[in-house]
Amino acid sequence: MFSKSKINDPAPKADDAAKPASTERAGDSPRPDSGGTEFKASAPKAKPPASVLSSDLHVTGNLKTTGDIQVEGTVEGDIRAHLLTVGEGATIKGEVIADDVVVNGRIVGRVRGLKVRLTSTARVEGDIIHKTIAIESGAHFEGSVQRQDDPLNSKGAAQKPAAAAQQPAASGSSASSGSQQQPAAKAGS
Secondary structure, three states: OOOOOOOOOOOOOHHHHHOOHHHOOOOOOOOOOHHHHHHHHHOOOOOOOOEEEOOOOEEEOOEEOOOEEEEOOEEEOOEEEEEEEEOOOOEEEOOEEEEEEEEOOEEEOOEEEEEEEEOOOOEEEOOEEEEEEEEOOOOEEEOOEEEOOOOOOOHHHHOOHHHHHHHHHHHOOHHHOOOOHHHHHHHHO
8 A cells, every 4th residue: 555655765776777667566656756746736835925905006895815915005895814914004994804904004994803903003993803902002093992712703793782783883973972882992092
């Protein structure tokens, strides 16, 4: 079933090099050089670079990828990615869902991420649902912060139906947010 690879065999003798391939064992002949090929096929591929949306680009619509996105322009729609980096001059108006979110620019909408980082130049107007969060000094944040073990799973929001029902009404206008939401927003900022 298994055969010894040629890599582990001692150096071939002069007599072995002269032998034709037909005299090799049946297990060795179908794939004589498969040892090196198999390793290349199973080796992990290099991670592709992040997709960059330049500063002169305005996107209207949703974006979804399993890779990384770096936004330098404007996006009006929801974004789902592995790593989302929001540049200093960038604006996103919509929900953001990513494993890692680094905000240097502006987001107007809900942010859901395993790791969320607001740098000193960040402006976020919306709720943040996270597993871990870091907010640097100077960041501007208006909304509530909620920790969840699985913030990417939308079922996690359904676990607290009273809060979920009030949040959409509160997001329409900051002046009309419910009295129950205001203490949470003040405590989070």
